[in-house]
Amino acid sequence: MAKRVIVLMGPAGAGKSSVASYIKERFGIPQVITHTTRAMRQGEEDNVDYYFEDDQSFDQKHFLEEVNYGGHRYGSSMEGLERAWSRNDLASIVLDTKGGETYQEILHDQAWLWYVTVSKVEELEKRLVARGDAKQAIEKRLSSAEFKRDLSLPDSLKNKAVVIENDDWTTTKRQIDGLIQGTFGN
Known part of the structure; x- marks a missing residue:
């Protein structure tokens, strides 16, 4: 089987991390660990939650995409992707x-795009509150340009991405099982 990466996209609160955790537990599909220059938080582990870097080590990686957020650098590297692929072809x-969009441009068919969303935008705010995010952080996130952008699938990815409407977790898991078993017969 060719090596592929499931790219989970969608607005905050849609359930992308829940999907990543589910497919890791159910199918043994590892999540690519990304890099950051921010300090490690209590309870986090290097090489598990992130690859914690300084500016010099960060600059030595081959990034597929990177962003600067809150004065810290974040990115996903070919090195991180290769480490995940060394454990599983998916x-x-x-x-x-x-x-x-960047993964699609660089990896083409190796990027299996999944857009995770909900049918009612109001549900996203409820989920952010339920997961314990601070009220001020939620308001900032919901008004951000990035959140608004991620509320819909970009035109460049339409007809390329699988849309998963995560309104009901049981239904979502069934859809995910069908996608993976239908493609890989696990």
Whole structure:
């Protein structure tokens, strides 16, 4: 089987991380670990939650995409993707839609695009509150240009991405099982 990466995109609160966790537990599909220059938070582990870098080590990686957020650098590298592929020919990564476009441009058919969304936008705010995000952080996120951009699938990815409407977790898991089993027969 050719090596592929499931690119999980969608707005905050849609359930991208839940999907990544589910396919890791159910199918053994590892998640690509990304890089950051921010300090490690309590409970985080290097090489598990992120590859924690300084500016010099960050500059030595071969990034597929990178962003600067809050004065810190974040990115996904070919090195991280290759490490995930060394464990399984199929890996996953959570990105924004801009990152998804970049993966599509660089990896072509190796990027299996999944756009995770919900039918009602109001549900996203409820989920952010339920997961414990601070009220001020939620308001900032919901008004951001990135959040608004990720509310819909970019035209460049239409007819290329699988759309998963995550309104009901049981239905979502069934759809995911069908996608993976239908493609790989696991």
